Amino acid sequence: MANPNLECRMYEAKYPEVDMAVMIQVHHITETGVYVSLLEYNNMEGIIPLSELSRRRIRSVSSLIKVGHQEPAIVLRVNKEKGYIDLSKKTVSEEDVQACEEQYNKSKLVHSIMRHVAEIHSIDVEELYTTIGWPLYRKYGHAYEAFKLIATDPDSILNFLTKEAGPDGEEVTKVVAAVTEDVKDTLVKNIRHRMMPQPVKIRADIEIRCYQFDGVLHIQKALRKAESFGNEDCPVKIKLVTAPLYVLTTQTLDKNQGISVLTNAIKACSEEIEKYKGKLVIKEAARVVGEREDKLLAEQMEKMWLQN
Structure with a gap:
């Protein structure tokens, strides 16, 4: 086929069902309603009557909905013979x-x-x-x-x-x-x-102090305790930024597992250092970080190294 038709609805049903939530894109706004296209149904046209935009009194339609925006709407009526689809924005819940x-x-x-x-x-x-x-x-x-x-x-x-x-x-x-x-x-x-899933990087920032005799050794022991909570799929690595600030990182395919591992590692580290009257403070809890955060950390560590 020289020129295949690449336009098609996403689902087998040609029309959405009443009360179904669908993704729409706003095309133009008139005095009677908002004309939209149903993105999952090959841009089939639908309309949101002005009375279905909001439960509150409308002062400005443009403050509620804008041309080009994509958002969910609820199907109110479907006329398959004429191809009319009426939608509602005011009945959309957070769950929808x-x-x-x-x-x-x-x-x-x-x-x-x-x-x-x-x-x-x-x-x-x-x-x-x-x-x-x-x-x-x-x-x-x-x-x-x-x-x-x-x-x-x-x-x-x-x-x-x-x-x-x-x-x-x-x-x-x-x-x-x-x-x-x-x-x-x-x-x-x-x-x-x-x-195919891509590994995500999880990081947490902590401060750890211990003013007892051999405090440095106690800190090292607590950090090793934290590292022991890592596993093959989710290894825990620790870097010193500048005393007393450390960062804990891990890479994993499972974001929730990574956050859980670092959270438990920090808890174990805190319990260990408290045995020697030390203290651990969480500066940033475990969270997903990207290249920008990695770059900022590298710049911060280089700056500290030069200062030292």
């Missing part, structure tokens, strides 16, 4: 926002991968959804969950996808694999590139 954003982010990633594979192999993206995407949605609740499994064990997921095949105009004669080897290879490569 969280669930809708999580669902949309997963669906958007799946859609991006599907479009890319369809473009490479000159296939209509809807055809790819019909043979791969929507069957995975039906079986796993969301194709995103299936894609996570495909990243580590593609055959166990994709080899079970089949379709009925037969000559045009005749009865079905056999069942064949829904995914050709070249499409499968491209799909798996894209999933692994986009979805």
Whole structure:
């Protein structure tokens, strides 16, 4: 196919259900309502009546909603014959926002991968959804969950996808694999590139003091106690910035595990130094840090080294 159609809804159902939370993008605002597109349904048009914008009295529509913004809305009515969809913003709860954003982010990633594979192999993206995407949605609740499994064990997921095949105009004669080897290879490569988990860096900042005789040795012992709480998947490393400031770091695929390990390490370190009448103060609790924080720490340590 020379020019495949890369536009398609994300889900098998052509229309959303009433009371469902959907992600919308605002296009224009009129005296009658706010016209939006439903991002998960191939930009199908919908409208939010002005009366559905807020429970409070509206002084300025622009203060409530802005052109170009993406946000969740609740489906009020669906007229499939005329293609009308009425939505509400005022009935959206915090739980709706969280669930809708999580669902949309997963669906958007799946859609991006599907479009890319369809473009490479000159296939209509809807055809790819019909043979791969929507069957995975039906079986796993969301194709995103299936894609996570495909990243580590593609055959166990994709080899079970089949379709009925037969000559045009005749009865079905056999069942064949829904995914050709070249499409499968491209799909798996894209999933692994986009979805394989990346390690995150967790860091905590502490101050530790001990004014007893051999206080330095007691501090060293307490820090070694903290390091012992690390494991193969989540090793604890400690650096001296400048006495009495230390940083504890770990790298792990599981953010929650990393934060837990450093928190427990600090607790053990504090209990150990208190045996010798020392004190540990948490300056910054365990949290995820990025390259910027690493760079600032390196600059701070270099500055302290030069001063010393």
